Amino acid sequence: MSTPANKTTRIEPAKGRLGVLTVGLGAVASTLIAGVELAKKGIALPIGSLTQLDTIRLGKRTENRSPMIKDFVPLARLEDIVWGAWDPFPDDAYVAAQRAGVLEGPKHVEAIADILRDVRPMKAAFERNYVKNIDADNVMGKISKRKMLETIREDIHRFKDEKKCERLVMIWCASTEIYLEIGPQHQDIESFEKAIDANDPMIAPSMLYAYAAILEGVPFANGAPNLCVDTPVLRQLATERGVAISGKDFKTGQTLIKTVLAPMLKARMLGLAGWYSTNILGNRDGEVLDDPENFKTKEESKLGVLEHILQPEKHPELYGNVFHKVRINYYPPRGDNKEGWDNIDIFGWLGYPMQIKVDFLCRDSILAAPLALDLVLFSDLAQRAKLGGIQEWLSFYYKSPQVAPGLYPEHDLFIQLSKLKNTLRWMMGEDQITHLGREYYDEV
Ligand SMILES: NC(=O)c1ccc[n+]([C@@H]2O[C@H](COP(=O)([O-])OP(=O)(O)OC[C@H]3O[C@@H](n4cnc5c(N)ncnc54)[C@H](O)[C@@H]3O)[C@@H](O)[C@H]2O)c1
Numbered sequence: 001m002s003t004p005a006n007k008t009t010r011i012e013p014a015k016g017r018l019g020v021l022t023v024g025l026g027a028v029a030s031t032l033i034a035g036v037e038l039a040k041k042g043i044a045l046p047i048g049s050l051t052q053l054d055t056i057r058l059g060k061r062t063e064n065r066s067p068m069i070k071d072f073v074p075l076a077r078l079e080d081i082v083w084g085a086w087d088p089f090p091d092d093a094y095v096a097a098q099r100a101g102v103l104e105g106p107k108h109v110e111a112i113a114d115i116l117r118d119v120r121p122m123k124a125a126f127e128r129n130y131v132k133n134i135d136a137d138n139v140m141g142k143i144s145k146r147k148m149l150e151t152i153r154e155d156i157h158r159f160k161d162e163k164k165c166e167r168l169v170m171i172w173c174a175s176t177e178i179y180l181e182i183g184p185q186h187q188d189i190e191s192f193e194k195a196i197d198a199n200d201p202m203i204a205p206s207m208l209y210a211y212a213a214i215l216e217g218v219p220f221a222n223g224a225p226n227l228c229v230d231t232p233v234l235r236q237l238a239t240e241r242g243v244a245i246s247g248k249d250f251k252t253g254q255t256l257i258k259t260v261l262a263p264m265l266k267a268r269m270l271g272l273a274g275w276y277s278t279n280i281l282g283n284r285d286g287e288v289l290d291d292p293e294n295f296k297t298k299e300e301s302k303l304g305v306l307e308h309i310l311q312p313e314k315h316p317e318l319y320g321n322v323f324h325k326v327r328i329n330y331y332p333p334r335g336d337n338k339e340g341w342d343n344i345d346i347f348g349w350l351g352y353p354m355q356i357k358v359d360f361l362c363r364d365s366i367l368a369a370p371l372a373l374d375l376v377l378f379s380d381l382a383q384r385a386k387l388g389g390i391q392e393w394l395s396f397y398y399k400s401p402q403v404a405p406g407l408y409p410e411h412d413l414f415i416q417l418s419k420l421k422n423t424l425r426w427m428m429g430e431d432q433i434t435h436l437g438r439e440y441y442d443e444v
Helices: 026-038 093-100 105-117 145-162 189-197 205-215 232-241 255-265 284-289 292-310 364-386 391-395 414-429
Strands: 016-025 083-085 167-174 219-220 244-246 272-280 323-330 339-347 353-361
Touching: 016 026, 016 145, 016 189, 016 364, 026 093, 026 105, 026 364, 083 145, 083 244, 093 105, 093 323, 105 219, 145 167, 145 189, 145 205, 167 364, 189 232, 205 232, 205 323, 219 284, 232 244, 244 364, 255 272, 255 292, 255 339, 255 353, 272 292, 284 292, 284 323, 292 323, 364 391, 391 414
Parallel strands: 016 083, 016 167, 167 219, 219 244, 272 323
Antiparallel strands: 272 339, 339 353
């Protein structure tokens, strides 16, 4: 039975300017900004972005209705986007893009140099003990966490006024912080507020940005694996205030491949003995992740995927004894051009072993930028559609999707894609597509 379409949803139109606030102005953020500005000028294509390039099938296969997603749902136009950022490095987006070394200068940086120079980072709410490998001074200084929170809120107001924005979205494109677990400080507003006043180390800067965003009614997307908005207190607050939140950790290179290959093994009931994933990466992100405490945050996010897809408790003979290892090695000569190797030991009929080898020579920020763009546009859409709280339909973009307490996350890329497109159909009052397809055979 198909889910009834939601005929009653009213989505506010995307009028006026959309201000995009990136926390962090490093490789991903500068590649995002440059790419959108190049696309606006028709100099390059926003490849990898569903909001810009994909279509969505509506109704039966015989109806031939497949509009572009951007023509089907009322998304903000790229022309209406304006940029703001925070970063402990004072570099504007032009310098940040050059420093990141992702884009070819003459072709993709110089052409939009003026716009990039205009994106100058605000002073960051930054504490070195959360990201030890970064030492920079465009920071709010050694002030209390309460003062940091207030300053972020003031920055949001000032930016909105100065840039004359109708709406804002905040997206975390900053470094991965050290590993933190949910504690009593994150359970409810009272404990959270008390912990802020006590400068409790369990309150990371990312939580202050997310808290400020929610208090200001600004949707928040979390591109790193930090706990951040994935805490009971912020989930609850976002739901109560009707603010769209999502996370965690952009699903770009190796995990993207993993969430395509693992469902294939599971679908064919092929066994898995081990999956060894290793990477070399030479950008600043790689340098930050070289610190074991920061790597642990990333490792948790990368490891969870297989368990949820393969369900070893249901298939102990196939997946009960999987050796899964993920390594990231900082190797400066490669810069942002990561190389990820996977060695996958599988077994088939009667237990005979086989191997799959993957060598993905990818470009980290080239894969991440379109995800960041889609997250910005879909978060803004969700906000205008009055869908507050966790946006599980955006799981497609994340390594470690945020879901309601008690639910396991859906990691299979194509289930995530169906969920995303069905949510768009549901928002617009179109029928769900279940792929049952009986109607083509039952009708005479
Ligand atoms: N590129 C990818 O494929 C990919 C995939 C998944 C997740 N991510 C995550 O996205 C984030 C950004 O990646 P990147 O390659 O752009 O890294 P990057 O190091 O180039 O940029 C991160 C920026 O964040 C800044 N920063 C650190 N703490 C901050 C704070 N408290 N406030 C404001 N700014 C702060 C740093 O100074 C740096 O300029 C990282 O956490 C990374 O793990 C990236």
